[in-house]
Amino acid sequence: MSEPGTEESEGRRELPLIGGRILSSDCPSRALMRDITGKWGILVLVALSEGPRRWSELRHGIAVISEKMLAQTLRVLEADGLVYRDSRPVVPPYVEYGLTVPGEDVTKLLIPLLEWVGEYSADPED
Numbered sequence: 833m834s835e836p837g838t839e840e841s842e843g844r845r846e847l848p849l850i851g852g853r854i855l856s857s858d859c860p861s862r863a864l865m866r867d868i869t870g871k872w873g874i875l876v877l878v879a880l881s882e883g884p885r886r887w888s889e890l891r892h893g894i895a896v897i898s899e900k901m902l903a904q905t906l907r908v909l910e911a912d913g914l915v916y917r918d919s920r921p922v923v924p925p926y927v928e929y930g931l932t933v934p935g936e937d938v939t940k941l942l943i944p945l946l947e948w949v950g951e952y953s954a955d956p957e958d
Contacts, residue, residue, distance in 0.1 A: 874946070876905050879894055890906075913935075
């Protein structure tokens with residue numbers, strides 16, 4: 833008999849992620865998953881899916897995100913390799929953020945999820 837959750841048994845399918853280790857606390861993908869699905873990660877990625885944005889565009893485009901949380905989220909997503917930062921040595925300073933190829937890939941997966949959330953959470957009176 834194999835470990836529960838790792839192979840198809842009793843109507844459950846095998847988890848494709850790292851041989852089912854995604855459910856384990858020591859799975860290396862857990863940190864990246866936390867960064868993407870955190871309170872602001874998804875929203876920043878989706879905001880950048882429309883193309884590179886300057887700081888102020890992101891700050892004003894994502895409702896109620898604080899400057900501190902935007903900066904922290906951008907740093908984390910950049911460290912994860914999902915977002916790039918383009919800083920140009922001009923006056924006034926010019927900094928732009930955009931999605932890397934892995935960032936574009938994950939955002940393409942997130943958009944249908946957000947569409948489902950929007951549909952599922954819609955007002956039942958609509």
